Amino acid sequence: MMKKMILKSWLTSLAASCLLLTATGQKNAPVFSKVVYEGNDQVYNDYPLKEGEFYNPILQGCYxxxxxxxxxxxxxxxxxxxxxxxxxxxxxxxxxxxxxxxxxxxxxxxxxxxxxxxxxxxxxxxxxxxxxxxxxxxxxxxxxxxxxxxxxxxxxxxxxxxxxxxxxxxxxxxxxxxxxxxxxxxxxxxxxxxxxxxxxxxxxxxxxxxxxxxxxxxxxxxxxxxxxxxxxxxxxxxxxxxxxxxxxxxxxxxxxxxxxxxxxxxxxxxxxxxxxxxxxxxxxxxxxxxxxxxxxxxxxxxxxxxxxxxxxxxxxxxxxxxxxxxxxxxxxxxxxxxxxxxxxxxxxxxxxxxxxxxxxxxxxMPEGVVNETHSGKYFQNGNFTIIEDFTSDKLHPRWIGLRGPREAFIEITRKGLKINPFDAHIRELKPTSTLFHRQQHDVFTFTTSMIYQPDSKNDLAGITCLQNEGSNYVFGVTKIDGEYVLLLERNWWPGRQGEKFSKIVAMAKIDVKKPIRLQVAAEGDDYQFNYSTDGKTFKNLGGIVSGDILSTNVAGGFTGTLIGLYATSNNASLPEN
CATH class of the missing domain: 2.115.10.20 (Glycosyl hydrolase domain; family 43)
Incomplete structure (x- = not known):
């Protein structure tokens, strides 16, 4: 029985590797060199742990x-x-x-x-x-x-x-x-x-x-x-x-x-x-x-x-x-x-x-137990910082895909994590080329560095904050009328029924010759999408936007917010003509 399981697992990995080989060398594939997720909820500042205590919930985020x-x-x-x-x-x-x-x-x-x-x-x-x-x-x-x-x-x-x-x-x-x-x-x-x-x-x-x-x-x-x-x-x-x-x-x-x-x-x-x-x-x-x-x-x-x-x-x-x-x-x-x-x-x-x-x-805590949730060996709770530099050949299981394997679109390179884009965008009911991390705090920042030069308006890469396929934000780089632009889009399609509300909140021309830093920062219901081209100073795009569409009790369904490193060769995030 176990031999059969191992064989099937190997065949699945082989199939994923074949998909990678097909996509390897693909143009317009962004490379993400680093992600820093930092949570800073006030409740944990107000209630620091004393000896013999641990935080509740034990699994923060959509678990x-x-x-x-x-x-x-x-x-x-x-x-x-x-x-x-x-x-x-x-x-x-x-x-x-x-x-x-x-x-x-x-x-x-x-x-x-x-x-x-x-x-x-x-x-x-x-x-x-x-x-x-x-x-x-x-x-x-x-x-x-x-x-x-x-x-x-x-x-x-x-x-x-x-x-x-x-x-x-x-x-x-x-x-x-x-x-x-x-x-x-x-x-x-x-x-x-x-x-x-x-x-x-x-x-x-x-x-x-x-x-x-x-x-x-x-x-x-x-x-x-x-x-x-x-x-x-x-x-x-x-x-x-x-x-x-x-x-x-x-x-x-x-x-x-x-x-x-x-x-x-x-x-x-x-x-x-x-x-x-x-x-x-x-x-x-x-x-x-x-x-x-x-x-x-x-x-x-x-x-x-x-x-x-x-x-x-x-x-x-x-x-x-x-x-x-x-x-x-x-x-x-x-x-x-x-x-x-x-x-x-x-x-x-x-x-x-x-x-x-x-x-x-x-x-x-139970008698005799030592809290090691901040040692780095265990699943963290409370306020914490996660740094992912994509240097390991095996991603931490906290990183997930949507509707399909991560291995079908990710590739570890010397420069970082390459995402080979699928011909599917974030609003479609298809596997997307998006590597997700759960939002685990009320107050947080999620920052990444990206190298990317899109060829056309069909290409886009960046960050998405997603509650479901009809309720999300897209914050990414594309090419429109020969110019590189960074855009922020709000998508709101209640229950995937009735009228769609997709709106480009803001756009800005951007220099893609150097790595771009992209950031989403949230404080409760207020979300901000920021960027930097010099690696130091962040600029805001679109002001403060509402996190309402990222909420379970507004968007419906059973999931929480997912933050994704996103790429597509079928970009649907475009201004109206």
Whole structure:
């Protein structure tokens, strides 16, 4: 099995190399020699860490829908990736504080083909579970791309890659697999009720199936509904989803999100004597939510829910979950992030400690754990600076593509990172030649140096800030009427329906004989796009522009802002004649 996985991975790499060879030597390919990302949020200046503390969220930026599992002293966590490629980031920790990105679970096109997928489609709500009976890790998810639907992949070692997807024979979303201590397995997931039984908009159910571990498939005819609507269907709860099944003692617990992914989001729990139910809701539901507090509270964290629980160091339970940190204008540009809280499970039901009061930016670390998130060895949080000079032959997994592999368009050269442009622009539902980094702070700068001489108006390269294919800014160099120009374009196409609003905010003639430094600087809802031709002094282009279209709660969808190094040979960012 592992030999087949390695062979397929090698073939995929070979195919990507062939694409590179085809593009190598291409004219009009920009070279980016350095990127500096610097975050400087006031909350972290106001709340410096003391000994024995760490920051929450643990994964800043668009890393939503976390799920976690454990093998011995090793913890593995996965999050949603939608149409980003590779798919399903996976992280490792020994202590639930210091996390390292292992890579991605779905890192080959043979596993995940996102070619014409909207950015908020693709891969949703992965679950990860270790099965001690066959020493195997399982990642199960819903993939709205390539006709996949619900799939499962397996590995003996998450550091060494995952197998090809196995398509599962059921509908619905948000599946999770559970292995009982008798060796039996079950899959739970969100689904729609039968049409004749749908009571209201948002009415959903949780189903359970028996799972055949040998055949890796749900067992036909074993499915039935274990939760109808939510905790109290008389109150018309919406979007019961993201279920996780646990066993503690002789009891089974089903934990799910309820209330939708926005301001009414919450986590609820049920109990049963059998994995197949019936399940009774806890009297103290919800066990996690931020929905009851004033919207003008300082350092607001909101939308908390979609959680998973794991026994951590010193046998203390912890729960990971998604939440958002809106800026002062109420925008959600950093997207849905991964948070963590201790869980008190000393009673019958688990309760997130301080999960029903306004969440704080810091937590006390588990006893005996040292915070090394600023050592450079682990995923950073708080305020930090990332410098990428593109001298390594392997990019950090924080860098991602959209709808296709990075390796199809990037090339490491002596001068830096070359992006060989695709014949696709940022507004198309196609793989784009764009290398993305997530926005991780409310206040940040992202600066890069670029060498580039376009041949015509069809060529453009620079920076894009993108929430989705219909909501983005393009800040790049092109050639119009024989002159090199730098332009800033705002694209706003709500839901990719109705009238498009694409506007060239500003343009300036520019000297391309020397490297150009491009910068996006944001402070909350205010974004500025700056440039320098002397390597020292920055000039602004277009003034202060609104980050509204880069916000999840304005542009819609499920992602946060992505900042990209962008090139195209099919430039659509042009002034009207």
């Amino acid at each position: 939503p829908d976390p799920a976690v599992t454990r093998k011995g002293d090793d913890y593995y966590m996965v999050v949603s990736s939608f149409a980003m490629f590779p798919g399903v980031p996976i992280f490792h920790s020994k202590d639930l504080v210091n996390w390292t990105q292992v890579g991605h679970v779905l890192d080959r096109v043979s596993q995940l083909d996102l070619h014409d997928t909207g950015i908020s489609e693709g891969v949703y709500a992965p679950g990860i579970t270790y099965n001690e009976y066959n020493d195997t890790f399982y990642m199960i998810t819903t993939a709205f791309a390539g006709g996949l639907g619900n799939i499962i992949v397996k590995t003996k070692d998450p550091w060494k890659g995952w197998g090809e997807p196995i398509k599962l024979d059921f509908q619905g979303i948000d599946p999770c697999i559970f292995f009982d201590d008798d060796g039996k397995a079950y899959v739970v997931h969100n689904d729609a009720p039968e049409k004749a039984k749908e009571r209201y908009n948002g009415h959903r159910v949780i189903k359970i199936w028996e799972y055949d571990v040998d055949k890796d498939q749900v067992i036909a005819g074993t499915d039935h509904i274990i939760i109808d609507g939510g905790v109290d269907i008389a109150k018309k709860p919406i979007w019961i989803e993201a279920p996780h099944l646990y066993k503690k003692g002789e009891k089974y617990y089903l934990m799910s999100a309820e209330g939708g992914t926005g301001g009414w989001h919450s986590e609820v729990v049920f109990i049963s004597d059998s994995p197949k139910g019936p399940y009774v809701p806890a009297p103290s539901n919800p066990i996690l939510t931020q929905r009851h507090f004033p919207k003008d509270r300082p350092n607001m964290v909101d939308w908390a829910g979609h959680a998973d629980i794991i026994k951590g160091p010193n046998d203390q339970y912890y729960g990971v979950f998604l939440a958002v940190r809106p800026n002062k204008s109420g925008r959600v540009n950093t997207g849905r992030e991964t948070f963590i809280l201790p869980v008190d499970w000393s009673g019958i039901f688990p309760v997130f400690e301080n999960g029903l009061v306004p969440l704080e930016p810091k937590l006390k």
